[in-house]
Amino acid sequence: MGIRDGEGMHPYNRATGGNTPGDSDESLLRSVATGSDFALAQLMDRYGERLFGFAVRLLGCPQDAEEVVSDTFVAAWRGAGKFRGECSVRAWLYSICRNLVTDRLRRRKNVSTCPLHHTVGDPSPASDPEHHAWTGWRREQVASCVRRLPSAARQTLVLRIYGDLTYEEIAQVCNCPVGTVRSRLNYAMTRLGELLDAENVDNCLEEDQL
Amino acid sequence: MRNRHRIVKRLIGLYAIGDLSPVERDVVSSHVKQCPLCRAELDRLQRVAEDLRSLRTEDRLSPTCKTHVLARIRQMKASIGQEQSAHLAGWWFLPLVQATAFVVVARLVEARMLARDIILPNVMHQLVTVAAAGMFLGFLGIAGALLCQNRAARRLVP
Numbered sequence: 313m314g315i316r317d318g319e320g321m322h323p324y325n326r327a328t329g330g331n332t333p334g335d336s337d338e339s340l341l342r343s344v345a346t347g348s349d350f351a352l353a354q355l356m357d358r359y360g361e362r363l364f365g366f367a368v369r370l371l372g373c374p375q376d377a378e379e380v381v382s383d384t385f386v387a388a389w390r391g392a393g394k395f396r397g398e399c400s401v402r403a404w405l406y407s408i409c410r411n412l413v414t415d416r417l418r419r420r421k422n423v424s425t426c427p428l429h430h431t432v433g434d435p436s437p438a439s440d441p442e443h444h445a446w447t448g449w450r451r452e453q454v455a456s457c458v459r460r461l462p463s464a465a466r467q468t469l470v471l472r473i474y475g476d477l478t479y480e481e482i483a484q485v486c487n488c489p490v491g492t493v494r495s496r497l498n499y500a501m502t503r504l505g506e507l508l509d510a511e512n513v514d515n516c517l518e519e520d521q522l
Numbered sequence: 523m524r525n526r527h528r529i530v531k532r533l534i535g536l537y538a539i540g541d542l543s544p545v546e547r548d549v550v551s552s553h554v555k556q557c558p559l560c561r562a563e564l565d566r567l568q569r570v571a572e573d574l575r576s577l578r579t580e581d582r583l584s585p586t587c588k589t590h591v592l593a594r595i596r597q598m599k600a601s602i603g604q605e606q607s608a609h610l611a612g613w614w615f616l617p618l619v620q621a622t623a624f625v626v627v628a629r630l631v632e633a634r635m636l637a638r639d640i641i642l643p644n645v646m647h648q649l650v651t652v653a654a655a656g657m658f659l660g661f662l663g664i665a666g667a668l669l670c671q672n673r674a675a676r677r678l679v680p
Binding site for chain 2: 347349354356357361365381382385386389450451454458472473474494499500503504508509
């Protein structure tokens with residue numbers, strides 16, 4: 313005879329569906345598949361901000377990135393039962409997010425239509441306002457150069473630096489061999505260096521003209 | 523030297539973000555000591571890596587996002603429950619029709635057999651009664667399930 317959902321459980325366990333905050337991603341996803349909101353909230357706490365960082369650097373717009381993150385978790389809730397464990401849960405979540413970002417970019421066909429205040433501000437302003445202004449300007453410059461990288465290189469760079477994904481996981485998310493991930497990452501770094509240098513030269517020329 | 527330079531070019535970006543194996547790291551660092559071009563490139567890329575990492579602290583997802591997702595999921599659960607209820611509600615009459623049809627056919631067969639002076643064994647009577655009772659119980663079960671689902675759907679919507 314089956315036991316009804318939550319019957320005979322401690323009240324805390326009933327609320328959490330038997331999950332604890334220290335559970336593995338796989339066990340949380342299994343609970344999501346059985347309809348546990350608590351498990352989904354746990355996954356959101358773990359990966360929400362990282363996915364947001366990934367999405368915002370590809371889309372260039374915090375509002376769009378937030379929508380993509382919520383769509384990712386709704387899609388994860390729908391598809392949790394289909395997860396076969398062929399890759400890690402976080403690689404799976406990033407794959408969903410990447411597909412949603414690609415769809416959105418295809419629809420928009422323009423990377424930066426929103427203001428980029430999100431990437432400009434310094435979270436811990438230094439006491440020296442001049443230093444603070446320089447840091448903000450430099451951050452904006454880096455963020456803008458990242459957005460100018462070719463799509464595949466940008467995705468690889470963002471997944472590695474901001475998502476902390478392993479090379480194998482990035483290969484799964486991007487559907488390419490690990491060797492390609494390495495070469496894309498190396499290309500992204502050298503290209504970014506060139507773009508930043510070019511940007512600095514342009515700024516110097518502008519200052520000279522003024 | 524030129525060959526080594528080419529190899530290092532393919533690894534220098536990964537060196538800057540600390541992604542090389544110890545052997546590869548040694549190859550790059552020993553070359554960089556001798557090659558001023560690669561040393562300058564490495565300095566530049568290490569600054570880039572530092573800048574990239576400094577942007578990481580800014581990823582702040584709005585606290586309402588989680589609430590928004592959970593609310594969407596609750597709504598979806600409720601709508602799925604309602605869809606299932608509607609689907610079942612469309613077929614509520616089926617067991618009733620089946621039960622009635624079964625009883626009518628059984629009675630007709632019985633009457634025809636009696637007209638031909640064929641006496642129906644008691645087992646047949648019992649079978650007909652049990653089957654009809656089963657059909658009615660099925661009907662009651664579906665009605666009960668519908669009722670529970672409607673209640674659950676109402677509970678899920680905040």
